[in-house]
Amino acid sequence: MAASQAFTVGKASLALKDLDALVAPAKKEAGIPASALPMHVKGPFDGKINSIYRLTYDAGAGCPVTFIFRARISEAFRYEAIVKEKILFPILDGTINLHAGTGLRSQVEQLLAARTGSHVFSANKPPAVPVQSLYHYDETCKRIPHLYSVMGFLPGISLYEYIDARGVKHKKLADIPAPVARVLQAAFTDVGEAMAKIHAIEFPAFYNSITDIGDDAKAVNWKQLFAARTEQLMDEATRWPAIKPYLVDFRRYFKDSMALIPEHDVPVLFHNDFQPQNFIVDEMSGKVAGFIDFDNWQVGVREQEFVKMQYWGLRDLDPAFEQAFLAGYRKHHAIGKDFLARVDVYKSSWFLLVYNFEMSKIAKNEANITVDKRFPAAEKYIEEIKRIVNG
Structure with a gap:
């Protein structure tokens, strides 16, 4: 060089x-x-x-x-x-x-x-x-x-790239070549099981920050912490005129939905960006080689991890791949009847967080050097919030 x-x-x-x-x-x-x-x-x-x-x-x-x-x-x-x-x-x-x-x-x-x-x-x-x-x-x-x-360095490509290269998005399972479908179903089962293994790591308590881990004086009630974080996001969102008209409905939805969040939950390791861009697979075989990008990890609850997985990993794929993922996860953890409803509550809060984040970047004129096509314009998150809030 x-x-x-x-x-x-x-x-x-x-x-x-x-x-x-x-x-x-x-x-x-x-x-x-x-x-x-x-x-x-x-x-x-x-x-x-x-x-x-x-x-x-x-x-x-x-x-x-x-x-x-x-x-x-x-x-x-x-x-x-x-x-x-x-x-x-x-x-x-x-x-x-x-x-x-x-x-x-x-x-x-x-x-x-x-x-x-x-x-x-x-x-x-x-x-x-x-x-x-x-x-x-x-x-x-x-x-x-x-x-x-x-x-x-983990050699290979991301599962996101593997999926993109084979053109399986928005296709029914029957229209995907059988060998490709089998590889992807096996990969999603493997990543579901990996998520479950991550969630098997339990902490003594919830903490506002990972820097507080092990400090009993800084242990917090999860339900109160999540409510406070989302209230802060709603207050921050009042800065942005485009989303302001929808915040009344969001507050109502969030208040009603907090009944789904248990008073006491299990504090687990939360990757915080568990989605196909961060799963490395063999470029030819599609076999999962490892996982990257843990630099946002937190102590959280299991349902939170499903938010990005659903939005960035599964929403454009045939439901069979989500079933494969859930089958892998269920090898180690059960999924109760209110589980997916709680995922939507956490998803609504996350959409508000990323909307605020994108608008803050715009306000600071902090542009990306490379535009990543996975990330929609900020207005797209408003549509997702409206979809959840309006049922």
Whole structure:
């Protein structure tokens, strides 16, 4: 590669040697010589939140090692200003014991205090579902004005891309070639089971932030927390003239629907972006290889996870694929009669959140470098809210 090539990270422009220097601790962790420069750099893959590059090094004996460099560049990011995988990954492989009386709070505090570090999974201690290792993270914002991480690379393509390439959206099952249908049904069963395994990880309590995990004084009532968050979203939405006329009906719907939300629920690990863009599959076979993009994870309830899965993952597909997904999930968790009704309540709140988020970005003139066709214009979310509220 040309040493003079420039790489954009947010508003910064980095030379190849500068980008390599940011990845240097990950190279050391993976046993790559410090002097080695990347053979290939792909990117930036810019989304709404992060600037991402894929760097491939020669680890010797013709064995390439690929890292994913991710810097959080968005000023509109709503979540904690930390690399959240540094807490999550020790939970996924059991390094952190979530049971009471195990020193949970002190373990979380130690991780919060560490502004740089890593968490590399081992074959003897694998994560609950296949994910990338965290080879390095840096929250100091000293080397670049953004916190960043360097992850391992899961080869393959997203299930979203696999589906798109085979043109199965808006088609009936009978019109899809049988081999493709079988592969996709198997994939959706696998991701349903993976979601269930994620939800098998239970916390001692609900918390407003993952930084509070293990702090008994900051444990919260879930129903009250969810109601307060949605009330805040409704108040925020009054800033936007286009949605204002519908907020009276939304408030009525939300007040009536809160009866569906139990006073006490089970606090589980909530991926918070569980949808086909974040499922990696083999490009040829379609077999699920792993899961990515946990950087918005929270402590939540099971129904929340179905919101994006339904909206971005299943709504344009034949119902047989949703049934396959639910079959995988039901291997580990039951789905009660009010479950899907509660999903709609959480979905209405999420539509309001993303509407506010999109409008806030417009107000701040924070444009995406790359427009992602999965994300509709802000007005589309108003239509979804109206559909739920009006039954």
